[in-house]
Amino acid sequence: MSQAIDTLRHEHDAILSTLQILRRMAERARQGRADAGDIAALLGFLQEFVDKCHHGKEEGLLFPALQHAGRQGELVGELTAEHEQGRALVAALRQASTPVLDAEAFAAAAEAYAVFLERHIDKENDVLFPQAEQALGADELEGLGQAFADFELQAIGPGRHEELHDLLHRWKADYAG
Numbered sequence: 322m323s324q325a326i327d328t329l330r331h332e333h334d335a336i337l338s339t340l341q342i343l344r345r346m347a348e349r350a351r352q353g354r355a356d357a358g359d360i361a362a363l364l365g366f367l368q369e370f371v372d373k374c375h376h377g378k379e380e381g382l383l384f385p386a387l388q389h390a391g392r393q394g395e396l397v398g399e400l401t402a403e404h405e406q407g408r409a410l411v412a413a414l415r416q417a418s419t420p421v422l423d424a425e426a427f428a429a430a431a432e433a434y435a436v437f438l439e440r441h442i443d444k445e446n447d448v449l450f451p452q453a454e455q456a457l458g459a460d461e462l463e464g465l466g467q468a469f470a471d472f473e474l475q476a477i478g479p480g481r482h483e484e485l486h487d488l489l490h491r492w493k494a495d496y497a498g
Contacts, residue, residue, distance in 0.1 A: 325465035326450045329383070332375045333442045335489060339366065340435040342489075345496040347431035350424040359495070360418050360427070362488065367411050370485045371438075374477050376404045378469050379445075383453060386465060390456050396449060403441050410434040 322330075343363060349355055384397045410433060417426035454462065473482055 323454055323459070323462035323466065325383070325462050325469055326454055328466065328469050329375070329378065329450065330446060332370075333446060335486065336371055336375065336438065337442065338493060339363070339371070339489060340438060342492045342496045343367075343431050344435055347424075347428035349496075350422060351428050353424070355422055355424065355427075357418070357422060359492070360422070363492070364411065364415050364418065366485060366488065367414075369477060369481075372404070372408060372411070374473055374482070376407075377476050378472055380404060382465055382468050382472060386457060386461060387453060390461075396452070400441070400445065400449065403437075403444075407434070407438060407441065410437060 346355065346360055346363060350360070380401060384401065387397055388394060410430065413430040414427065414434060417423050417430050457465070477485075
């Protein structure tokens with residue numbers, strides 16, 4: 322497996338963990354035990370890490386590389402449209418949580434987003450990534466790995482990736498089982 326694809330898969334693992342935390346936050350909201358600060362921070366995480374950083378790498382670097390190689394045009398279009406759908410679902414989460422939390426609407430939006438993103442991640446892990454590793458040469462994949470690192474520095478800044486992962490680890494502890 323290439324470093325570039327391994328990076329994206331590792332980010333998917335972090336995103337899947339975040340979805341479990343989102344579900345637990347939604348459950349607590351339904352119980353009247355919501356932490357508005359954590360909800361706001363998690364929504365920020367979804368916008369910064371999932372969309373800006375992770376989807377930014379895919380849309381700005383991986384997808385164009387695949388299209389340049391003459392591959393995956395239809396799949397890339399489908400996944401790009403799904404990224405847009407994910408953004409709309411995050412907007413629904415934000416709308417359900419501000420200015421006043423609507424626990425039922427938030428929980429419903431959380432479940433819709435989690436189910437949607439789990440399916441999207443499965444499609445990328447099981448279809449896109451294996452096809453990308455076949456379609457792109459080793460040099461191109463190595464270049465993507467470096468481009469991902471450069472993109473991340475520009476998109477979210479130095480050290481921010483680690484800060485976001487630290488936040489995720491805190492939430493895992495706070496929202497365990």
